[in-house]
Amino acid sequence: MIGLERLLEAFADAGVEFIVIGGIAARAHGSARITQDVDVVYARSDMNIGRLVSALAPFTPYVRGAPPGLPFAWSIATVTAGLNFTLTTTIGDIDLLGEVAGGGRYEDLVAHSVSLDAFGHPTLVVGLAWLIHLKRAAGRPKDFEVIAELEALQEEIALLSTPRSRPDAADRPPTRSRRARA
């Protein structure tokens, strides 16, 4: 999505409850893969659906890949009647998910998410371990490479978090007194 910053700003301004998953979540954690669209899991409460519809309306969402002229209205009624939407907007493609395989709904995923500061907005992003879990649950062969990269990322983060062990005394350069004795 080209307008990721504008999207996050619009969601933050409207107070939309959402969690970023998918490729953008992977990028936020440190993945090197480039991703085209944004996947978000949104809360299905009436209030949040209202906020979501208002926040996205200026970007004229439309069903992605559908021929023009369909009787698609971006409205509270549409979102309430549906669950998952693959949309194209003036700022890029976005997948709005009311529920995700292996992760459930917004309320289920919150506990497995972390708050990251993205473009000045505290943004809930699914944690790396759960991102891997979701990719596994999707069960798509195309995700094998993605899972491998995310697991490698997990290993690199664990290495960074490991406190540097103090070198063994035998590995340390000799002090002046030790050199003197030698």
Place this chain on the structure above:
Amino acid sequence: MRELATVASVVREARKRAGLSQRALAERARTAQSVIGRIEAGLSSPSIETLARVLDAAGFELKVELSPKARPDPVIEAYKHDVDRTLLRANLGKSVDERLRVNVEMLLFGNELRRAMRIAEQAE
């Protein structure tokens, strides 16, 4: 060591969500700020009781569960050999904003390339 890193990130996340500084959390948990700092830095491994007390002070409940150890998937392990870890390490040195901005820049670059190719095809 991965458990230590997880404990560190859990405590940091709980504190951030509660909107507390290390000092404020320490006061609520009746401990010293240095204790919280060392846990978050992954330099100390608190007991379950201490961890529960710290998380409770941030408004969270500690739940411990047993789950079978995940066995490495040979297919994923095979793919892992091809992962360029230098890119991952470089990304880990960047801020979240920088990581996301590179994604946008690469998409724009891709769009520009496609536009240039269309023009070239029309000119032929």
